[in-house]
Amino acid sequence: MKLGFSAADELFRQECADWLNAEMAGEFRDIKGITKLTASPERRKEWEQRLGEAKWGCIGWPEQWGGRNATLAQQVIFAEEYARAGVPGRVNHIGIELAGPTILAFGSEEQKRRFLPDIAAGKTIFCQGFSEPGAGSDLASVRTKGRLENGAWIVNGQKIWTSLAHISDWIFVVTRTEEGSKGPKGLTFLMMEIDQPGIEIRGIKQINGDAEFNETFFTDARCPADSMIGAVGDGWKIAMGLLAFERGVSTLGQQMAFRNELDELIAAAKANSAASNPLIRQRIAKAEIGLRLMRYGALRMLSNTDHSKIDGAALTYKIQWATWRRNLGELAMDVLGQAGEVTEGSEYEWDTLPNLFLYSRADTIYGGTNQIQRNLIAERGLGLPREPRGDV
Amino acid sequence: MEFVFTEEQAMIGETARAFFAENATSERTRKAMAATGQDAGIDRELWTAFCQELGLSGIGIPESAGGAGLGLVELAIIAEAAGAQVAALPMLGSLALSAQALAAGGSAEQQAAHLPGLLSGAVIAGYVHDAGITANGSSLTGSAGFAAHGSSAQLFVVTSNTGAWLVPADAPCVTVTPLTTMDQTRPYARVTLAAAQGEPLADPAAAIAAAHRAGFVAVAAEALGGAQAALDRTVAYARERVQFGRPIGSFQAYKHRLADLMIEIEQARSAVYWAACAVDEGSEEAALAVHAAKSFAADTFFLCAGNMIQLHGGIGFTWEHDAHLYFKRARAIQSMLGSGEWHREQVATMILGEVA
Numbered sequence: 001m002k003l004g005f006s007a008a009d010e011l012f013r014q015e016c017a018d019w020l021n022a023e024m025a026g027e028f029r030d031i032k033g034i035t036k037l038t039a040s041p042e043r044r045k046e047w048e049q050r051l052g053e054a055k056w057g058c059i060g061w062p063e064q065w066g067g068r069n070a071t072l073a074q075q076v077i078f079a080e081e082y083a084r085a086g087v088p089g090r091v092n093h094i095g096i097e098l099a100g101p102t103i104l105a106f107g108s109e110e111q112k113r114r115f116l117p118d119i120a121a122g123k124t125i126f127c128q129g130f131s132e133p134g135a136g137s138d139l140a141s142v143r144t145k146g147r148l149e150n151g152a153w154i155v156n157g158q159k160i161w162t163s164l165a166h167i168s169d170w171i172f173v174v175t176r177t178e179e180g181s182k183g184p185k186g187l188t189f190l191m192m193e194i195d196q197p198g199i200e201i202r203g204i205k206q207i208n209g210d211a212e213f214n215e216t217f218f219t220d221a222r223c224p225a226d227s228m229i230g231a232v233g234d235g236w237k238i239a240m241g242l243l244a245f246e247r248g249v250s251t252l253g254q255q256m257a258f259r260n261e262l263d264e265l266i267a268a269a270k271a272n273s274a275a276s277n278p279l280i281r282q283r284i285a286k287a288e289i290g291l292r293l294m295r296y297g298a299l300r301m302l303s304n305t306d307h308s309k310i311d312g313a314a315l316t317y318k319i320q321w322a323t324w325r326r327n328l329g330e331l332a333m334d335v336l337g338q339a340g341e342v343t344e345g346s347e348y349e350w351d352t353l354p355n356l357f358l359y360s361r362a363d364t365i366y367g368g369t370n371q372i373q374r375n376l377i378a379e380r381g382l383g384l385p386r387e388p389r390g391d392v
Numbered sequence: 393m394e395f396v397f398t399e400e401q402a403m404i405g406e407t408a409r410a411f412f413a414e415n416a417t418s419e420r421t422r423k424a425m426a427a428t429g430q431d432a433g434i435d436r437e438l439w440t441a442f443c444q445e446l447g448l449s450g451i452g453i454p455e456s457a458g459g460a461g462l463g464l465v466e467l468a469i470i471a472e473a474a475g476a477q478v479a480a481l482p483m484l485g486s487l488a489l490s491a492q493a494l495a496a497g498g499s500a501e502q503q504a505a506h507l508p509g510l511l512s513g514a515v516i517a518g519y520v521h522d523a524g525i526t527a528n529g530s531s532l533t534g535s536a537g538f539a540a541h542g543s544s545a546q547l548f549v550v551t552s553n554t555g556a557w558l559v560p561a562d563a564p565c566v567t568v569t570p571l572t573t574m575d576q577t578r579p580y581a582r583v584t585l586a587a588a589q590g591e592p593l594a595d596p597a598a599a600i601a602a603a604h605r606a607g608f609v610a611v612a613a614e615a616l617g618g619a620q621a622a623l624d625r626t627v628a629y630a631r632e633r634v635q636f637g638r639p640i641g642s643f644q645a646y647k648h649r650l651a652d653l654m655i656e657i658e659q660a661r662s663a664v665y666w667a668a669c670a671v672d673e674g675s676e677e678a679a680l681a682v683h684a685a686k687s688f689a690a691d692t693f694f695l696c697a698g699n700m701i702q703l704h705g706g707i708g709f710t711w712e713h714d715a716h717l718y719f720k721r722a723r724a725i726q727s728m729l730g731s732g733e734w735h736r737e738q739v740a741t742m743i744l745g746e747v748a
C-alpha cells in the first residue's frame with residue numbers, strides 16, 4: 001500500500017501543469033474557470049481539439065488510437081492538474097468516458113479506426129440516448145424502434161434528457177430491434193450521426209434556468225448498418241458495460257472540480273463569518289473529510305486489479321459523491337444565507353455556489369438515482385433478493 | 393501510488409482474521425466480560441496466544457526497539473480483525489497507546505526495560521491521559537477516569553498535554569479503582585495519583601504524538617472491523633428470516649438501510665487505510681487524516697451496530713445475541729480519545745483557522 005507518487009510521476013505532474021497553465025494563460029484564457037456545462041460551447045470544442053493535437057485528449061488510451069498509454073498514476077495526475085489549472089470540464093466527456101471505451105471494448109477493428117482517433121482528437125462530440133419518457137430507471141423498457149432496411153437501420157421514437165445533444169455530432173442509442181420483445185432482450189446499440197433530417201432536438205429548461213438536456217426525436221432516422229456496435233440483440237449487454245465505464249479515472253478530475261467548489265464555500269464562510277459558527281464548522285469539516293475519502297475511495301477502486309470479487313469502493317462511489325455534492329449545495333446556501341438567493345444581473349443565472357445548490361439536485365438522479373444505487377448495492381454488493389418486477 | 397494491500401499485508405490480514413474468528417468466540421468473550429479484578433474484560437489465554445504464538449504484537453514497533461517493524465497499516469489490519477470479533481483484549485491500551493508512546497518517546501533504557509514485557513504480553517500497560525495532571529518535579533497529582541483495562545495494568549503511561557511519565561501500578565500513592573463499564577469487553581478504571589512518583593519519558597512530545605496517531609488509527613480500524621461484522625451478520629439474518637412470506641432482506645426499506653451501511657463502511661475503509669498510510673509515509677496529510685479516520689469510522693460503527701439491533705427485531709435486544717457487544721463497543725469508541733465533534737473541530741481549525 002503506497003500513496004505517494006514517484007519522482008518520475010512528479011516530473012510528469014510538472015509537465016502537465018506547465019502545459020495546462022500556459023494554455024489557460026494564452027490562447028484559451030477566455031474559457032479559464034468556466035464551471036457551467038453549457039457555457040461557450042464553440043470555444044470549448046476548439047479546446048477539445050487543442051487537447052487532441054497535443055495528445056492530451058485521452059491519455060489513458062492506446063497510442064494507436066490517439067492516446068499515450070498513460071499509467072494509472074499519470075492519469076490520476078493529469079486529471080488533478082487539469083482541474084487545478086481551472087480548465088473547464090470536457091464538453092466531450094460522454095465521448096471520451098463512455099462512447100470511446102465502449103467502442104474499444106465492443107466495437108470492430110473498423111469501428112475503432114473510424115471513431116477512436118476522432119474522439120481522441122476532439123473532433124467527434126458524443127451524447128447519450130438511453131432515457132425515454134417511459135424508460136428512466138427502468139432502462140430495459142425502451143421503446144424507440146429500429147428496423148433494418150436495405151442495409152441501414154431506420155429508427156423511430158423518442159429519447160429524453162439527452163445532455164448536450166444540441167452541441168453533439170453523434171448520439172448512441174439503445175433501440176428495440178426485435179418486434180414484440182420485452183425487457184433487456186431484443187435491444188440493439190447504434191451510433192447515429194445527429195445532423196440528418198430524421199433527428200430533431202428540442203431543449204428542455206432546467207431548474208437552474210440552464211438548458212443542458214434535450215428531447216431527441218427520431219423520425220425515420222438512418223443509421224448505416226456498420227454503425228451498430230456488437231451484434232443485433234446485444235444492446236443490453238453493451239449498455240450495461242458502458243455504465244460500468246462511468247466510474248473511471250475521470251472521477252478524479254470531477255473531484256478536483258468539487259475541491260474548487262468546496263474552496264469557494266470555505267472562502268465565502270470566512271468572508272461572512274459563518275466560519276465562526278460551530279455548527280457550520282462541523283459541517284465544513286464533514287464536507288472536507290467526505291471529499292478526501294472520495295479521493296481515497298477512487299484510488300482504491302482504480303488500484304484494484306482483482307476483478308473476481310465485487311469492488312465495494314466502486315459499487316458505492318456514485319451515490320457517495322452524488323450525496324456529498326447535494327449536501328455541499330445545501331451547506332453552501334446555509335453559509336450564504338439570503339445573499340445566495342439573489343443575483344446582481346437581470347438574467348436568471350447563478351454564481352457557482354447557488355448554481356451548485358440547484359444543479360446538485362440532478363446528481364442524485366442521473367446515472368442511476370440514489371434509490372436505484374441502493375438497490376444495486378444491496379443486490380450486487382450484499383447479495384440480497386432482487387426487486388420483484390411488476391407487469392403494469 | 394498503489395492503494396491496495398501488498399501480498400504481505402494481505403497475508404497478515406488473513407492470518408489475523410482466521411486467528412480471531414477461531415479464538416475470539418462469543419463464548420470466550422462473554423467469559424472475559426463476566427470476569428472481575430485483574431481479569432475483567434480480558435481473555436488472558438487469547439492475549440498470550442496473540443502475543444506469543446501469532447507473533448503479531450510487535451507490529452508497528454521498530455525492530456531496533458525489539459518490535460517487528462512494519463507500520464500503522466499493518467497495525468490497522470490487526471486491529472480491524474480484532475474489532476470484527478469484539479475481542480476482549482488490552483490491545484489498545486497496552487500496544488497501540490503505551491507501547492507506541494514508549495517506542496517514540498522512551499529512552500533506549502526505558503524501551504529495553506519495558507517493551508519486551510509489553511510485546512510478550514507478560515506485562516499489561518494502561519494509558520492514562522488527563523490534561524489536569526500536574527507535575528511537581530517527578531511527583532504527579534491528578535486523576536484520570538477512563539483508563540481502558542486499567543485494573544489489569546501493571547504499568548501506566550501517564551500523559552498530560554505537556555508531559556509523559558511511567559508509573560508502576562503498585563507504586564505508592566497510586567490508586568486504581570475498577571469501574572463497572574457499559575462495554576464489558578473494555579472496562580475502565582479510575583487512576584488517582586496523589587503525589588505519585590513518575591519516571592519521565594525522554595521525549596514526552598514524541599510519545600504523546602505517537603500514542604495519539606496510533607490510538608486514533610487503531611480504534612478507527614477496530615471500528616471498521618466491527619462495522620463490517622455488524623453488517624455481515626445482519627445481511628446473513630436478512631436472507632434467512634422470513635416474514636410476510638418472504639425473506640425480510642427482500643423488503644426495500646430494509647435493503648436500502650443495509651446499502652446505506654455499506655456506503656459508510658466503504659468510506660470508513662478508505663479513511664482508516666489512508667490515515668495509516670499517510671502516517672507511515674510521513675505525508676503532510678497525516679495530521680488531518682487521523683482525525684478524519686477516528687471520527688468517521690466511529691460514527692460508521694455506531695450507525696451499523698444500532699441498525700444491527702433494529703434490523704434483528706426482538707432477538708437483537710437480547711443479552712444472548714451479540715448485537716449489544718457491537719453496539720456498546722461502538723458507543724465506547726465514539727467517546728474515547730476525543731469525540732467526533734472534537735476531531736472534526738481539529739479538521740475545521742486546519743482549514744478555517746481558529747474560531748474568530
Ligand SMILES: Cc1cc2nc3c(=O)[nH]c(=O)nc-3n(C[C@H](O)[C@H](O)[C@H](O)COP(=O)(O)OP(=O)(O)OC[C@H]3O[C@@H](n4cnc5c(N)ncnc54)[C@H](O)[C@@H]3O)c2cc1C
Pocket residue numbers: 127128129130131133135136137138160161162163164213362365366367368369370371372375387
Ligand atoms: C441533468 C440530467 C442529465 C441527464 N442526462 C442524460 C443523458 O445524457 N442521457 C440519458 O439517456 N439520460 C439522461 N438523464 C436521465 C436520467 O438517467 C434519468 O432521469 C434517470 O435514470 C431516472 O429516470 P426517470 O427520470 O425516468 O425517473 P423514474 O425512473 O421515473 O424515477 C422516479 C422516482 O422513482 C424512483 N424509482 C424508480 N424505480 C425505483 C425502484 N425500483 N425502487 C425505488 N425507487 C424507484 C426513482 O429513484 C425516482 O426517485 C439525465 C437526467 C438529468 C437529471
